[in-house]
Amino acid sequence: MGEISIKINIADRVYPLKINMEEEEIVRKAAKMINDRIKEYQDNYAVRDKQDLLSMSVLHYATATLRAEKKLSEGDIEASDTVYKLDQLLGDFFQSK
Template sequence: MGEISIKINIADRVYPLKVNMEEEEVIRRAAKLINDRIKDYQENYAVRDKQDLLSMCVLHYATATLKAEKRVINEDTDVAEKVYQLDQLLSDFFSNK
């Protein structure tokens, strides 16, 4: 699909973007998550500087991303181990026939 022009508001600043049509919803949702997180930080911490709020938000999402990546790697390792064990069982089964 083609590119479209959209405007995204993050921390009271508007950013014009050109995005693929299929990415628009994800980008808008991401901007909403960021703005909600900033609002949460403003309400719960004595921080008013937008740069500090954005830095805290970036740290939150970067940490979440790294945790998710680690979880995926661990799950992939677990699946690979299970496949190896199944392969061994099948090999043993068919070699005894």
């Protein structure tokens, strides 16, 4: 699909972007998530500076991403170990035949 031009509002600033058409929903959803997180921090903490709110939001999403990547990596290791054990069992089984 082709590229489209959209405008995204984050922390009361408008950012013009060119993105692939199929990514529009994801980009808009991401901007909404960021704005919602900023609002949550603004409501719950005595922080009014948009830069601080953006930094706190970025830290939140970066740590969430790293946690998810770590979990995936650990899952890959677990799956690899399981496949290895199954391979050993099958090898032992067929050698005994």
